[in-house]
Amino acid sequence: MVDLISITENDTVEVEKFDSNSYLNMELLRFTTAGSVDDGKSTLIGRLLYDSKSIFEDQYESIRATSEKRGEQYVNLALFTDGLKAEREQGITIDVAYRYFSTPKRKFIIADTPGHIQYTRNMVTGASTANLAIILVDARHGVVEQTKRHSIIASLLGIPHIAVCINKMDMLDYSQEVFDKIVEDYRVFATRLKTKDIHFIPVSALLGDNIVHRSEYMKWYEGVTLLYLLETIHIASDINHIDLRFPVQFVIRPYSDKFHDYRGYAGRIASGVIRPGDKVTVLPSGFTSKVKRVELDGKELEEAFAPLSVTVLLEDDIDISRGDMLVRENNLPRQSQDIEAMVCWMSDKPLQLNGKYALKHTTKDVRAVIKEIKYKLDINSLHRITENPSIGMNDIGRISIRTTAPLCCDAYTRNRDTGSFILIDEATNVTVGACMIID
Amino acid sequence: MSYTLNHLKTLESESIFVLREVAAQFQNPAILFSGGKDSILVTYLAKKAFYPAAVPFPLVHIDTGHNFPETLEYRDKLVERLDARLIVGSVQDSIDHGRVAEEKGYNASRIRLQTTTLLDIIEKYKFDACIGGARRDEEKARAKERFFSHRDEFGQWDPKNQRPELWNLFNGRMQQGENFRIFPISNWTELDVWQYLAMEGIEMPSLYFSHKRRVFQRDGNLLAESPNIPMKPHEQAEEMVVRFRTIGDITSTGATLSTAGTLDDIIQEVAATRTTERGGRADDKRSETSMEDRKKEGYF
Numbered sequence: 037m038v039d040l041i042s043i044t045e046n047d048t049v050e051v052e053k054f055d056s057n058s059y060l061n062m063e064l065l066r067f068t069t070a071g072s073v074d075d076g077k078s079t080l081i082g083r084l085l086y087d088s089k090s091i092f093e094d095q096y097e098s099i100r101a102t103s104e105k106r107g108e109q110y111v112n113l114a115l116f117t118d119g120l121k122a123e124r125e126q127g128i129t130i131d132v133a134y135r136y137f138s139t140p141k142r143k144f145i146i147a148d149t150p151g152h153i154q155y156t157r158n159m160v161t162g163a164s165t166a167n168l169a170i171i172l173v174d175a176r177h178g179v180v181e182q183t184k185r186h187s188i189i190a191s192l193l194g195i196p197h198i199a200v201c202i203n204k205m206d207m208l209d210y211s212q213e214v215f216d217k218i219v220e221d222y223r224v225f226a227t228r229l230k231t232k233d234i235h236f237i238p239v240s241a242l243l244g245d246n247i248v249h250r251s252e253y254m255k256w257y258e259g260v261t262l263l264y265l266l267e268t269i270h271i272a273s274d275i276n277h278i279d280l281r282f283p284v285q286f287v288i289r290p291y292s293d294k295f296h297d298y299r300g301y302a303g304r305i306a307s308g309v310i311r312p313g314d315k316v317t318v319l320p321s322g323f324t325s326k327v328k329r330v331e332l333d334g335k336e337l338e339e340a341f342a343p344l345s346v347t348v349l350l351e352d353d354i355d356i357s358r359g360d361m362l363v364r365e366n367n368l369p370r371q372s373q374d375i376e377a378m379v380c381w382m383s384d385k386p387l388q389l390n391g392k393y394a395l396k397h398t399t400k401d402v403r404a405v406i407k408e409i410k411y412k413l414d415i416n417s418l419h420r421i422t423e424n425p426s427i428g429m430n431d432i433g434r435i436s437i438r439t440t441a442p443l444c445c446d447a448y449t450r451n452r453d454t455g456s457f458i459l460i461d462e463a464t465n466v467t468v469g470a471c472m473i474i475d
Numbered sequence: 476m477s478y479t480l481n482h483l484k485t486l487e488s489e490s491i492f493v494l495r496e497v498a499a500q501f502q503n504p505a506i507l508f509s510g511g512k513d514s515i516l517v518t519y520l521a522k523k524a525f526y527p528a529a530v531p532f533p534l535v536h537i538d539t540g541h542n543f544p545e546t547l548e549y550r551d552k553l554v555e556r557l558d559a560r561l562i563v564g565s566v567q568d569s570i571d572h573g574r575v576a577e578e579k580g581y582n583a584s585r586i587r588l589q590t591t592t593l594l595d596i597i598e599k600y601k602f603d604a605c606i607g608g609a610r611r612d613e614e615k616a617r618a619k620e621r622f623f624s625h626r627d628e629f630g631q632w633d634p635k636n637q638r639p640e641l642w643n644l645f646n647g648r649m650q651q652g653e654n655f656r657i658f659p660i661s662n663w664t665e666l667d668v669w670q671y672l673a674m675e676g677i678e679m680p681s682l683y684f685s686h687k688r689r690v691f692q693r694d695g696n697l698l699a700e701s702p703n704i705p706m707k708p709h710e711q712a713e714e715m716v717v718r719f720r721t722i723g724d725i726t727s728t729g730a731t732l733s734t735a736g737t738l739d740d741i742i743q744e745v746a747a748t749r750t751t752e753r754g755g756r757a758d759d760k761r762s763e764t765s766m767e768d769r770k771k772e773g774y775f
Contacts, residue, residue: 060481060483060670060674061481062481062482063479063480063481063482063485064480064482064485064486131619131637132619133618133619134611134618134619134661134662135612135618136611136612136662136664138482138664138666142482143482143664143667145662157639158639160639160641161639161640161641164641164642165642165643272478272479275478277478285492285495285496285499286495286498286499286525288525288526288527288528289528290527290528290529291528292527292528292529294527295527295528298527300527302495302524302525303492303495304488304491304492304643309478332491332523332526333522333523333526334526334527341478342478343480343485343488343489344480344484344488345487345488345489345491345492345495345524347526358499382639394648396644396646397644399499452642453642453643456641456642456644457644458641458644458646460646460648465646465648465649465650466638466646467638467639467641467646470639470641
């Protein structure tokens with residue numbers, strides 16, 4: 037145990053006990069923050085980090101000095117999250133920035149993304165692995181187009197939990213009526229979202245109300261603070277532990293004297309559980325075998341589950357290579373060359389009908405041709421544009437593709453790993469499309 | 476049934492996944508080994524990822540010639556234990572061959588010269604992917620780095636040109652002559668690294684632990700007394716009980732007063748500390764955007 041002593045803003049001394057062993061039982065939570073320059077998203081993150089004591093003294097000093105230089109009245113906590121030169125000069129964030137902090141309960145990774153529509157692709161990127169999305173609403177304006185867009189993206193990307201933070205409550209006298217109206221408006225809109233777990237919190241990022249500490253001015257609010265929600269939200273059941281999907285990533289063959297016949301299939305379990313003795317089917321060949329051993333670094337595991345990286349040894353000597361997948365015979369993924377997917381386009385060269393792209397799905401590389409563009413989605417309204425739909429930078433739409441070899445896949449709503457893939461421009465090698473498979 | 480993982484196991488799995496992807500996607504990758512805790516961690520994770528096969532990457536050390544002798548000793552012992560291949564790029568050689576010029580003055584350092592030596596080594600051995608121990612929490616300019624960071628033929632990093640990284644899909648495709656920097660421990664914080672090293676019982680270089688050393692004050696840092704650092708007339712060295720939180724070369728690494736003698740002590744200290752890890756690195760202080768500028772030039 038060690039004492040953490042800190043001097044707070046009002047010069048009182050706080051002492052906390054830090055138990056370094058509690059650290060060993062922490063889970064990891066990834067969440068996104070999206071919002072525009074003006075609705076205080078960066079201030080909210082800065083406040084979260086500052087109040088949970090995750091901003092180090094010299095970093096605070098550096099932003100305090102910069103705030104002063106710029107003639108700002110409050111220490112601009114938003115400066116903490118704007119890293120690159122161009123951004124600091126313009127005062128906006130233009131990419132996905134990853135921030136880290138932890139409390140004794142959990143370790144957090146924040147994928148901080150811009151709010152503008154022209155950075156939809158950044159939000160999609162940050163959202164792809166997130167457990168939770170913070171949707172920031174400016175209480176003065178309520179649910180606006182941007183609120184809906186961010187929520188639709190979170191829903192599309194399969195983020196299981198949303199925390200709607202209604203900010204700047206201080207500017208509206210901490211009015212419960214204002215808060216309730218916004219919650220109601222959002223709820224009406226949210227019936228169209230796939231995300232079922234939605235929380236609402238009235239906050240003031242600037243003054244700190246309900247971010248880490250409960251607000252003195254909103255006694256009518258009976259819910260939890262943002263940090264408390266982040267620390268306690270149940271995420272363990274968000275992972276699919278039912279369908280075994282083990283994409284073979286690398287075949288370990290030592291060829292050494294000691295391990296002459298060793299053949300280990302290394303990879304990260306995308307979903308499900310695998311144990312020694314399990315019967316497995318190898319796709320696409322269809323061969324079956326039994327798991328002889330599951331290990332990592334020579335240490336045997338009784339069972340392994342997603343998202344562990346392990347090495348699997350089988351009883352039989354079958355020809356298996358990277359790109360193959362181990363599954364159970366009574367729970368097979370879809371194997372097909374004809375795929376329907378939602379795509380978020382990330383290139384300034386629009387998606388080409390009949391265009392050919394490289395495709396990466398789990399550990400498999402194939403080529404694909406775009407057979408049809410079904411519609412473009414208006415992501416502010418969920419309206420489908422079917423008349424001559426063209427999908428350009430930051431657009432989201434639905435496509436049909438055909439691949440050169442079958443993919444072992446699942447619907448994205450069931451499995452974020454085997455249900456997703458990327459499209460790559462073969463001329464530039466740049467990732468141009470992020471795709472989610474539809475059943 | 477409860478299938479939960481603690482965050483260290485989750486991070487370990489992610490890093491091992493990245494390392495295996497590198498082995499699968501590239502022809503000739505290498506691990507950039509600096510002797511610091513992050514590159515030690517990466518090397519250890521690589522061993523775990525491929526066991527019982529040998530680590531399929533050589534260790535590349537860009538030696539400024541101004542390293543702490545303890546760093547070199549540790550490096551050599553590790554290489555022997557892993558039976559790894561070591562390639563040393565010497566900044567001194569680069570200076571001797573006129574590739575770079577030595578900095579002069581009291582704050583002279585060979586840090587900026589490392590970039591040229593590194594790029595020359597990459598070209599000589601034709602490495603297509605260099606694996607480093609950089610983390611995103613270390614410094615502002617690293618917050619937006621990718622796991623797979625694309626570099627052009629000049630080793631340069633263009634912030635506007637980085638590929639989106641979605642789900643667990645890493646796109647390592649490139650043209651002839653380009654290459655990648657890979658950062659498998661991007662999501663680890665300083666505290667995560669120490670906790671993991673303690674959990675796994677990995678032996679660490681002695682510099683990280685409290686010891687007596689003659690040091691002197693300069694610009695808010697405690698620098699080690701060394702023939703490689705010219706001292707100003709008013710600067711006085713005295714023996715203090717210190718340790719190093721981060722290990723760069725001797726000219727730019729600041730020591731902190733500390734009695735932390737074990738990994739547990741270090742963990743307690745890091746948890747309670749009020750200054751960032753790199754706060755003691757003079758190389759980051761030169762301008763507000765030092766790291767970003769150096770990355771654009773082709774540094775790590």
